[in-house]
Amino acid sequence: MLVDYVIWIFLGIGLTFNTLGVIGLLRFPDVYTRLHAATKATTFGSIFTSLAVVVLSFWKYLAVQYTAGLSMGVHTIIAIMCLLLTNPVGAHAIARAAHRSGVKPKVAVVDRLEEVGK
Amino acid sequence: MLAFIVTTMFAFVAYLALTAGSGDILGLWSMEEIVAGIFLSVLVGAISRNYLCRSRNYRMLNPIRWLLFIAYLIGPFFIAMARANLDVAYRVITGKIRPGIVKIDPDLKTDFGVTFLANSITLTPGTLSVDVDEENNLYVHWINIPEGDEKMAVAPIEKVCSSFPKWARRVAE
Incomplete structure (x- = not known):
């Protein structure tokens, strides 16, 4: 089935990016660069794993009239929207809190925020 | 009411x-x-x-803004996000980074516009918003600053976040 392949591809992309996010978390030197890996890669990866759920549930709804599939798909879309909203806000809060509590970037060529003395 | x-x-x-x-x-x-x-x-x-x-302030009730927002989400935003992830993947594997915190002046007036832009910046290539001051200037952690750009007081906005301030102005202000 074509739909099965689409789901496998979405899951593959999602897991690849989530894995890269974890590797980045271990490899990068300080909190800010780690946040890059932790927010971007995991948001993108989780969106694709969720899209696989959406495709599966809508396909089940359309093909075999499985009504619980519709509600599962809509709920997953709402989860994706919340993920897109809350993930950058959380990263922003962590980065700001880290900077205010004195955790400076380890390898930085410039730090304008430290210069204004917040 | x-x-x-x-x-x-x-x-x-x-x-x-x-x-x-x-x-x-x-x-x-x-x-x-x-x-x-x-x-x-x-x-x-x-x-x-x-x-x-x-x-x-009920400007967000205008349906044209919603359509613009959806167009933004599936058009420029999704492309930039895919590029961001390939970029992060490249940096994770090679370890080539040149990070720093730069200041940008997006010239937005409303809170919603700034929130919109800051979230977009965090989810797109190589940048992460760290702080905002009273004049709505954003402080952005940039993972790979091009040579020479760290000397400018205000970083070139086109390089940090391409066309997002324009979209933020169109959708949110």
Whole structure:
């Protein structure tokens, strides 16, 4: 089935990016660069794993009239929207809190925020 | 009054989305869910109207802004996000980074516009918003600063976040 392949591809992309996010978390030197890996890669990866759920549930709804599939798909879309909203806000809060509590970037060529003395 | 209506409609749409697939009305909802939804959303609207519409500015009710927002999400934003992830993947594997915190001046006036831009910046290539000051200048952690750009007081906005400030102005202001 074509739909099965689409789901496998979405899951593959999602897991690849989530894995890269974890590797980045271990490899990068300080909190800010780690946040890059932790927010971007995991948001993108989780969106694709969720899209696989959406495709599966809508396909089940359309093909075999499985009504619980519709509600599962809509709920997953709402989860994706919340993920897109809350993930950058959380990263922003962590980065700001880290900077205010004195955790400076380890390898930085410039730090304008430290210069204004917040 | 308008704040109450807007909050009630918003809550009702959210309730309908969460209960889709429960019955036969329009093929999606059952009568019980719709009655319960109307009751609960009127209650929610009465209690929380002053929180959702705190600024008393209803420019976001304009449907053109919603269409622009959706066009932005599936067009430039999704492409930039895919590029961001390939970029992060490249940096994770090679370890080539040249990070620093730069200041940009997006020239936005409203809180919603700044939130919109800061979230977009965090999710797109090589940048992460760290702080914002009173004049709505953003401090952005940039993972790979091009040679020479770290000497400028205000970083070139086109390089940090391409066309996002324009979209933020179109959608949110």
